[in-house]
Amino acid sequence: MTGRFSREAVIRWAPLLVLIALVILFTAINPQFFSLRNFARITISSAPALMVAVGVTFIILMGSIDLSMEGVISLTAVLFCMAFVRFGGNLAAGGWLAMPLILALGAGIGFVNGLIHVRLRIPSFMASLAMGFVGTGAAVLLTGGDIVKVDDDVFRGLLTYRVLGFPLMVYVAVVFLGLGWFLQTRTTLGRNFYAVGGGEDLAHASGLNVRRVRIAGFTLAGVFYAVAAILQVAKLGQAESVTGANFMFISITSVVVGGVALWGGVGGVWNALVGVLIVNTINNGMVVIGLPDYVQDGMLGLLVIVAVVLSTDRRAAIVVK
């Protein structure tokens, strides 16, 4: 029994150990890596990705997948900028109104996404991917390929104003991470995600309305994507129809690297956090230690495989597909 317990403990803590090992490795090669300023840089690039990863974690917990994030982020980011400008162009004058509006929109898109998946019985993979394309298309239509800028210094304070060395946007991400953790551990909905992911038939037989749980999961994910979009605009001061690009790869990789099992039921938002930090630490560290650019992509792939090998309990999976 103790042997099994320690093995589980190792797997549980493996992602964090991988993260610590990476920090030690990069610091050993270039001590400049280990500085508060650099950690702030890693967290700035992590903050929007973390929101996407938390959102998609709920979906993956249910054993589904959501690939709509790129389109949803592009669309919500563009609409956020447009609404922000329309409501006065600065936070105090009414620009703040854009925030609840965009969060509601994110929820709406997620709801439709879930509805298509559940009601039309289209696999989540296909339904969400299609939804993502719709989002990107709508963003192209709205912008005509142009950039929409937000120039308000108060709003950009999310990036420029620092507390204890970290920009405000990092704290915003932490608050939403806390919210995700609360939902996951302290609410019925959170436990239902695990129930669906752990054994959908059983959950259904126990009287759980699985369809409703799925739709709620996608809606929740949509809200987190909208938060990511707002943080991304805070980070870059602009939105365009490609603002969401790359978020699919980074969020899903992070979630899996962090130890959330793609077959559902295993992991949670902490895994998403550690996973996002691992991927962004690798990206930052490779440049900081001066790795030539042509080996960086290969190295990222390699480290991702190592991290997944260490951090997922593949013995529990009967079939790997």
Added chain:
Amino acid sequence: MSTFIKDYIEKETINRRNFLLASAAGLGSMAMPMAFGKGAAFAAENPALAWSYRDRASAYWNSVVSGGEAFVESIGKTKEDMVSLINEGSSEKSLADIKAFLAKNSGNCAIACDANDSPNARPVVEAVKEAGGYISTIWNKTDDLHPWDIGDNYVSHMSWSDEKPAEDTARILFAAMGGKGGVVHLGGIPANNPAVKRLNGLKNALKDFPEIELLDAQPADWDTTKAAELMASFITRYGDKITGVHCANDNIAYGVIEALKAEGITGMPIVAYDGNMEAVQMVMDGDLLATVFTNPHWGGGVSLALAYHAAIGTFKPSEEPNEHREFYGPTILVTKDDAADFKAKYLDNVPTYDWTDFWGPSNGGIVYK
């Protein structure tokens, strides 16, 4: 999505069938002139017009398309008469769409095209030739493919020589750095032709500035987000040693500026490329030292104009000198001194071009190294 795939398969199937028919028609049309005498060019009437390009999600391609539409309107047609064949970054789709368009119009076509990648240019122009249409290409083609080897159907190729303008921006950057210090370069997608040229331009300028060190050059994939993250990592690695930033395009510069803003660094000399509206505004505001405008509007219009006029027989491509078949598009350096004038002239009001002045604004014949 599923309908997208279904449509695509349907299109491909129809396309394959039509391609056979079109090939037969193409052979027929090639045989026809021979019956009427050697090499007599076919003057088509009212050819169908199309622009084949990557996507609508960028200011650059939108500008190209606006040029194409301006030309179409100049010959008394409506914007809708120009068909957009969007390849979405896929060479296969680029070729399939063009073949379908040729088949639909029995080869009576004038097409302007960026073949998406260099090797795809040959099958595209050969398909057009086979069907008896006319095509002008921009940007992508291999060095061994020349319009004069293919014949009148391959009207022209336009590219932009990025090396010299990138060198010019580097010189402006180095002057602003006081002739000494460290520079980092954030590049485009590594294998992209313009990315390579723009880095080469920087390296050329470095030869004349021995006290300036190129600290690092890494790809940022033309992407604002990636550029911001790469710049942040550069700051960790090189810190105060960075006294200037050379960017491969405007989008990268936007990311660099935001990464510096997060660090509270202002006044860093930065140069960019592309001459987009926002970048020109930044040059006027002093956030950017310089950018380079390649006039995609004119490029988009004149490429289609060349294909169209060759198709209706206004001129015969094979009678033109080589520098009229392969030429460089215009490049305009935009600095603080002329940014306001430039913006008023090219961006706020798009100039009306004479679309029969095919080579006026161009920059000479393409030179291969």
